[in-house]
Structure formats: structure tokens, C-alpha cells
Amino acid sequence: MTTSVTDRAAEPTSTHSPPRYTAKTWLRSKLDHAGRWPKTAVAMGSLSTVLLLVQAYAIATIAQQLVIERAPFAHLYSLFVLLPAAMVLRGLCLRFKTIASARAGIQVRQAVRAELLSSIATRSPMWVRSQHSATLGSHLCNDVDALDGYYADYVPQMYLCGIIPLIIIVAVMPLNWAAGVILLITGPMIPLNMAMVGMGAKNLQQAQIVEMGRLSRHFLDTVRCLPTLKLFGLGKRQARSVERVSEDFRKRSMKVLKLAFLSSTALEFFSSVSIAILAIYIGFVYLGQFHFGNWGGSLSLQAGLFILILAPEFYQPLRDLGTHYHAKAAAEASAEVLMPIESDANEHTESVSSSTSDWNSQAPVSISFNGVTAHYPNRAKAALEDVSFALEAGQTLAVIGPSGAGKSTLLSALMGFLPLTKGEIRCNQQSLAQLPRDQWHRSLGWVGQHSAIIKGSLADNLCMGAHASIEKEMLWDALEKVHLKAWVESLPHQLDTPIGEGGQPISGGQARRLSVARALIRNAPLTLLDEPTASLDADSERLVIDALRALKQQRSLVILTHRLELLKLADHIVMLDDGHITAQGSFTELSAEGGPLHPARNVTGGAP
Template identity: 30%
Template sequence: MQKNTNNQVASGWDVYRRLLGYVRGHWPMFILAFCGFALYATSQTAAAKWLEHFIDAVENGNLDYRLWLALAIIGIFLVRGIGTLLGNYGFSYVARAVVSRLRCQMFDHLLVLPCAFYQQHTSAELLSRLTYNVEQVTGAATDALKTAVREGLTVVGLFGYMLYLNWKLTMLFVVVAPLVGAVVALASKRLRRLSHGIQDSVGDISSAASEAIKGYQVVRIFGGAEAERTRFNRVSERNRRQFMKMVVTQSITTPVVQMLVAGVVALLTYIAMSPALVASMTTGQFIAFISAASLMAKPIRQLTEINSTVQKGIAAAESFFALFDVLPERNAGLETLTVAQGRIEFNSVSFTYPQSEEPALKQVSFCIEPGETVALVGRSGSGKTTLAGLLPRFYDVVDGEILLDDRPLSHYTLDSLRNQIALVNQHVVLFEGSIAENIAYGALAGASDEAIRAAADAAMVSEFADRLPQGLNTLVGENGLLLSGGQRQRIAIARALLKDAPLLILDEATSALDTESERFIQTALEHVVRGRTTLVIAHRLSTIERADRILVMENGVIIEQGNHTELLAQGGSYARLYNMQFNQ
């Protein structure tokens, strides 16, 4: 049991040491803060020394010192003020710099993590790490250090002054140190465990709120308000209980440490007032010694209280660094793909999702020639979207091989490979900004107004945008909530048209369009796919009748292939799906 405890302590120290590494880049400001709090600690010790001189001056009748004693008070508080200003500013500067660096590093890392990671973690959980956890980490990296430096230097200064006055009495403080350490170590384990619980509960709160807010229409139509209220109250109550447990632990630890220190001060007072010791010290020295011992109680208490902050920070850092330690997408390819010819070949490709035991694809083999349009059809869950997701390497195949222009996909760099692919998803993603900014998104941001307008015209975006007050400059709202589903999908198609890539993936690209819009879009797409290798996923079979070849999938296997006329003539699975849709 003891071995596990030691491992946990070592692990906590390793995490904290890694966390302090983020402070290293700000040494000048950190040194400024250190010097500031050194001045603060000096003023505390100087106050005790001033008391010694004051009492001795009164006792000996040296009233001529009153001017110097009065000026000394001003000097002590001036030094303390300057020290506090420099210390607080320096550590605050470092704290916000660390927050910014951690958040940016986490966001950068999120952008390159594999798709499987996002399937295992909710967006609310990741946002919680990005906001709440970062603040907790910063508290441990800077706020705790701020208190440790300020109060630690104060304790060192007062302790040194007490040693100077009477080293024998001062050594009594050394006796209580192991007891204080034992109390703090005992509390640390519980505080870190409770901190993990609080962080998890914050993620649950974010998730519950996010889902209820995004799905407000479904919540109201299906009477889910009470269920969502109950769910949110439950996770909020869990957060409250976890937090109160931490408060209780911290509230018990601090008084225990205070009582230990008070006990030492009481013992010091009792021993110091013995006739032999009183005779060896002046009245001023005696009172200054007791005052210095009393002044140590506050910084010692604050030093024990930072344990809570440190443990919360370590718990947050553990989740943070666990994310940093997740390997990014494999990008071992060395070849840069400039312009793809467009020949795609699947050779005995099998794929299983990380959290699943059932293969999504089983020994799939087929070839798409440059400029050919191939459609994938089949029931939901047959493997169509999975197959299309392997082409831009959202997932890497484990068994089999995918070739592009007769070279394995893994030989190309990810950026150069994805530069050759345009994608329209069934679930359209739009970003805050205007319609034009969403069409010319990312690497397309430098496109001319004429090119954006041409793509908008071809995708029938202009048909509704021109009726809006600001046209293509109209803001779309969060994820395009100000637009209809069909309008959002047309913007996604315009984005793909503007990219003008040699490979095109259309995943239910017309699923949210009305019949009239679909007819216009189909005409536009027929022009777009010319000269491009196109992979089309469709449930509405009317949209793929003109495809060069149709692959029918079922349970991860291609069971039929041919053009529309050939498959109807076979009277197989495709014919049954077609007749079912058109009631034939």
C-alpha cells in the first residue's frame, strides 16, 4: 500500500515539474516577481526588527530616535508596497502568458488529433479542458508559486531573524515541521482525487447544457424540458458535493496546521519567559522574538492552503498532459502530391473502428479510373461513409491498401493529399462569418470575389443570397443556424466547387435540398464532375442514375456493381432499393 502512495506522490511531482516547464520561457518577469516578494519578505522581518528598536528606545529613554523610528515605518511600508506591486504584476503576467500558451498548444494539438479521438470524447468535455482545466493548471503553476515565494521568503526571513536572536528557542519550530508535512501529505491525496471528480463533473455540466441548448426545438416539441432539467440538476449537484468535500478537507487541514504552529508559539512563550532566558535578552529582543514567531503563523497557514491549489492544478494537468500525449495523425509520408491524376484503387481493404469489434469494411476491392464518377449505395451502416473517409485518411487502413495514382496513400504527406480532395458532407459544418467567408474558407480565403460569385452561382447559393440585405456578405450565425438545411448544403457545395480539386467526395450532398434546388444542383454537379474522379454516396438513387458505375454495399462488402441500367436489369439488391423508392 505504501508503495502505491509513493508512486502517486512521485507521479504528482513529475506532473508538477512538467507544468513548471511552461514558466521557464518567462524567467525575466519571474525574477522581477521574485525580487518584489523578496522586498516584501524583508519588510516583514524589518517590522519585527523595528519593534525591537522601538521597545529598547522607550525602555532606555532614547527618545531622540523617534524621528528615525517614524521614518522607518514609512520606509518599511514603502518597500512592502513596491515589493507587492512588482511581485503581483510579475506573477500575473506569467500566469496569463501560461494560460495563453497552454490553450494555444491544446487547440493546436486538437487540430491534428486522429478522428478516432473525437469519437471517444465529447466536444463539451474538450471545451471543459480548454477553459476550466487550464485555469486550474495556471493556479498551480503561478498562483501557488506566487504564494510559495512570497510567504516562503517571509518565513525564511523571520526564521533567520529568530535564529539570530536565540537559536535554541528557534529550533522548536523544526520539531513541528514533520507533523505539518504529514498533515499536508495526507490531505494531498484526497484533494487530488476530489479535483479529478470536480473536473469530470464540470465536463458533464458542459455536455448537459450544450445538448439541451443545441437541441432546444426537440426538447420543447417532445416535452423533454423536465428530463433535461433533472439531468442538469443531477450533474450540478454532483459538482457541488465534490466541491464541498474539497472545502471540508481544506478547512480541516488549515486549522490543524494552525494549531500545531500555535502550540509551538505557546511553548516558545512559556519557555522564553523563564528567568534565565529573560535575563539573557533585552526587552526589545524578547518581544521581537515572540512577535516574529507569531508573524510566522499567517505565512505558514497560507503555505499549507496552497496545497489545495497545487493538487487541483496537478489533477487538471494530468488530464491536460494526457491529451498532449495522444499521438497526432500519422503523417509519415514523404512524397508531395502536386496534381493528382485521379486513379484510385482499393486492394482487399478491411477496416474496424477502434471501439468496435465488428469490421465496417471486409476485403473491399475496386478501382476508379481518372475522371470516372462512382456512386456508393446501400442501407445505412453498410460501410459507404467509412469507405469514403479512408480516402482523405481520416482513418488509416489496417488490412489491405489504397492506392492513388498507383502509390499508397501513406506515401503522401497528409496536407498534399487532402489538397487534392474536395468534400461535401451530409452534416454541413459552417463557421461564424459571412456566406462568402464560408465559401472561401481556410486555404481558399484568398479567392477573388469573382471566383466566389461563380461558385455561388453554380451551387445555387446566389438564388437565395441575392434576396438577403447584404447578399453574400450576410452573416450565417452559429453553424449556419440563420439558414435552412438546404441553404447550408448549397454553401458547402459552393465551397467544394471553389476548391476545384481533382478528387471529389459527395456524401449525401443533395440530401437537404428540395426537388427544384436538387435539379439545379444536379445540373451544376454534372459540369463539376467532368474531368474529376468523383465518389458519390447517396440514398436518393435518382441523384446517381448518370454515374459511370454504381457499387452496392451491404455489411461492409460490395455485393453488386455496374451502371444504373445494368443493375436494374440484374434485378438484385439495387433494383429492389430503386423500386422501393419509386414504388414500382
């Protein structure tokens, strides 16, 4: 829909609305999209730890029997077979864990991206126009991709942090309770450091997302305006501007990486110190300085080596979680951006699905505006104020007025995109606010200033928006009514002729008549038209008006226009100025002497 400058200025500019969830609950709500893969990853990680116990037992037993008991190699064949088998199986488990984790991340990203696209599709044109396409693209690509590490790495690792240390503690405690206590005391030092680092990481990541959106907008605007910049010799100046913005983004990225590397170093330090403490304890036990922790016995070489092999693996899940904690911070920062895109559309869907209506989307439509007042969000001035008029079923309404008068706002309110501050819109004596939006939109057809032409056949373009399968006879009938039948018959493949993006070229007038034909085929009882003859030459305008006459015979029309010939089609005309109705009536009434459409008024600068 085309909007006037004043209308655009009145639209909301905020991308964010209050979310229903926190970032953490929103991320958890998307975990179901991962299916069985996170559980598979956890199972493979747990099985890998069990195989590690077998591997550590084989190594410790071989050392015990060779060094202490001096057993012959013949007695160790089974252990020498068991050790490589455990290593190979453990490697396979880790591979399957990696595959399962990757699949979890892929499935969640695909599902979330599909949900966001669906949410954007249900938004009003006003909301879409208020967003920068580069920012939306960044959200759908970069910010959705930022969720991958959370579901692929952080979530499985969080469960493994509880399972793997527990398995190792259960294996170590029967051998030496003091070693188990050391592991239990030193283990929490790593998550504590991780939490402290994470608070700063999330703030930096959020700032990085904002900067990424700004950089995307700047780059896209530069590409769009490149011909103009080159025309005025400003290419080099803009290149320096892009370089400066890119350098700022690089510095912010380095701050995030700096924090990541510092936190990894801190995690390695704490885990190394913890392992050293355990090694020192076992060393003093062997030196005879410590006599506790052995359940009243002695600590054998086999037991001590078994514990030392397991010690790094006890801290490894916690270290990995610390590494992936940055993925959690990045995901939460992305969730803060993605939630508002999805939440409002979901709330609307829930409210619509809870409403009940016996609305017949194919029945003739009558409309009445009763004292309608509407404001755009965060705007004190009303975009429409105390607007009242009626349109009977089968009639045509023309809405005229200068740019910024509120014409497009009126259509937005009629389509249900703009909430009303006061008053009511009734359709066939039912309140528009109580009608499910999807059913109401089935009653609407649309012809705008810019006709949407998709890549495909001519038949594909004609059938776009149709409620059901369309017979070829209906297509030819619609083409005949809009004076395009002869042209299509002259094409080499007729209805199968490819158009759009390198296909058959069509003029602006032909595209506009295709839109009218599309409205005829859609067979909606109410068709909305926004300046359907704008920017057309006289011949094309005449053909479009003839097509609209055919459309007028079958349904109700609401036309935004400045063209006198289109006003003559209308049964009722509403004149808007600054959101108020200044005059309304039939063309005959308004063009009578003294009326706002009288030729004398137009000559002297009156109404259009």
C-alpha cells in the same frame, strides 16, 4: 460527416487515452507559458521579506531604546521614518507579487486553452462525435480555469517556502542558535500535514471534475430537449431530476470545502503551537531558567522581540503553501482530464512532421484500396473488411449501401482518420499512411449533407477553406456553374450580402449549392461528397446535380449516395453491406439484367 447508426455504435466512446506525461510533469511543461511572471512574483516576495527584516529591526530597536535604555525620542527619528517607509514598500512589493502571480495564471490558461482548441481541431470527426459537447465545454472552461491557482499561487509560493525561511534563519541564527533550531524542527510539521491532506484532496477533486462533467451533460441535454419535454408534460419531472443532480453536486462540493477548511485549521494549529514553543523558550530565557542558545552571551529585549516578530513570518509561507496545496490538487486532477485531449494530437503532429514526402497537393489524384480492413477501437467486429477497388485520376466513384454498411467508415479511412488493421490505401502510388496528413487534406474538398454557413458575407462563405486569396471573377464563375449567379446578382449587396445568424436567409438547396461552389473555388483534386442531395426537393436536387456535373469535369469525386441520378454520374460504383463489398462496376454493368441495380431487383426489394 453524417454517420449511420451502426457506424456511430462502432465508434470509440472513451474520452481518455494513455497520456505521455504524469500530471506533475505535464503541469511543469506548461510553466514556460507563464514567462517571467513567476520569477517576478518570487522576487517581490523575497524583497518583501527583506523589508520585513528592516521593519522588525526598527520595531525591536525602538522598544529596546525606549524601554531599556530610556533614550529620548529625538534619537529615534530615523527609526520612526524607516518603519513606515518599510511598511509602505513592503505593501507595494506584495501588490506587485499579486499582480505578477495573476498574470502568470492568465498567460498559462490562455496558452493551454489555445493548445487544447488546436488539438481538438486536428482530431478526426469520429473522435469529436464521441465527445459530449457539454463535457468538452466543461474541460475547456472549468478545468482550464482550475489551473490558475497552481501557476498563480502554488508555484511561486513553493519557491518562497525555500527562500523566505532561509532568509529568516540567516537573520535569527547569529542572535540565538536555539531559536533557529526550534524553527528548523517545527517547520517541517506543516508540510507533512499538508502532504497527508493533499492525498485525499486530489481524489475528491477528481471525483468533483467527473461530477461536473456529468452535470454539464445533464443540463445541456435537458435544455436541448426542453420543447419535447414540455410537449409531453414532463417538464416538472425533469425539473425534479435537475434538482436531484444539482443537490448531489452540492454535497460533493461541500465535501471538498470541508476538507479545505479542516486542513486550514490543522495548519493554523501546528503553526500556532510552533510559535508558542518559541515564545515559551524566549520567556524562560528572560526568567533565567534557560541558559543556552545565546552563543555565550545574553538575550537582549531587542534580539528577543526581533525573533518573535519574525517567527510568524517564518511559518507564513508554509501556511500559505498549505492553503494553495488544494490548488495543486485541483490542477493535477484537471491535468488528468486535459492531457488525453492534447497528447494524441501532439503525437500525431510529431509523427507527421518526422515523415517526408514529395506529395503535390494540386496534382490529379488516383486512389486504390488494397485489401483494406479497419476496426474501431475496442470493437472486435471489423467496420471494413477486405475492401479493394481503384479510382483513376479524374474519375467519379459512387459508394452505396444500406445504413451501417460502412460508407462513412470508408471516407474516414480515406481521410486518414481511421487506422487500418490490414491492407493499404495508395494515393498516386504512395501509401496514405506515409503522407503528412496536412498535405493530404490540402488535396481534399468536402461537400456534406449539412452545409456550414458562417456569419459573414456571401464572399466569406465562398472563400472558406480556400488555399489562397480568391479573385471576384473566380467567385462569379463558381456561382454561375452552380446556378446561383442570378440569385446573387438580385441581392442588394451581391457578394457583400451578409448571410448566417440573422443575415440573408438561404434555403437548404441554395446552401448545398454554395458548398459545391466552395469546393470549386477550393480547387482540390479530390472532392468527397456525403449524400449531397439528401433532403432536397426535386428542383433543388436537379440544380445540385447540374452543379456536380460541372465539378466532375475538373477533379476526382467520391460520392456517398442512394440517388439513382447521382449513380449515373459515376464511372465506378462500389456496393457495401456490413463492411464488405457485395458488387462493384459501372452503372451500365450493375443495372444490366440480373445485376444488383436492375429495376426488377429494386422492385422486388433488392439493392437501392
